[in-house]
Amino acid sequence: DADVTQTPRNRITKTGKRIMLECSQTKGHDRMYWYRQDPGLGLRLIYYSFDVKDINKGEISDGYSVSRQAQAKFSLSLESAIPNQTALYFCATSDILTSSGGYNEQFFGPGTRLTVL
């Protein structure tokens, strides 16, 4: 089974609808991230969480909210979807950065393709 799973894999919705994208992981990592990917723009960070009680905004958080229901689950919500939120969304996890400088390799889910009409 995949270590990081995302549901749904594809979603088409209409402007103004509320959408929730879900992410689950079995890697036991404390850190989880939500990114969106647009052609030519690379991955941009929406929100990240370093543990269940820690939620942080990324560079493009406007129009999005998140919930960290448990160590293994991190969901992303679009309260009122708009067409420019059409993109590929990725969830990722990483282990804690160690005091000796252990790296922050990230493990990505398969992505959710969201289309807002």
Add this chain to the structure above:
Amino acid sequence: SQKIEQNSEALNIQEGKTATLTCNYTNYSPAYLQWYRQDPGRGPVFLLLIRENEKEKRKERLKVTFDTTLKQSLFHITASQPADSATYLCALFKAAGNKLTFGGGTRVLVKP
């Protein structure tokens, strides 16, 4: 503002040759740099990490260099194969901030 640039043009290369990709950054003092591979319709997969005090890192047919003076990393795929065709992303990590910032990626197409 901080910026990471990768060549947005696809790199077409003949099988067996070496592919070289560039990652340039400005207004950064990264602690380390990572390279990821992304296949169409899939999430990125980690390949290599290089720290600011390292000049070069190798893994099988992959080699990464990191020049903090030039603010540049080079990613080499030697003896390239059609299976190496993918998009390659660089990402920078600053210790202050605790998160990665990704470049836009460069698509590589290896022709048999």
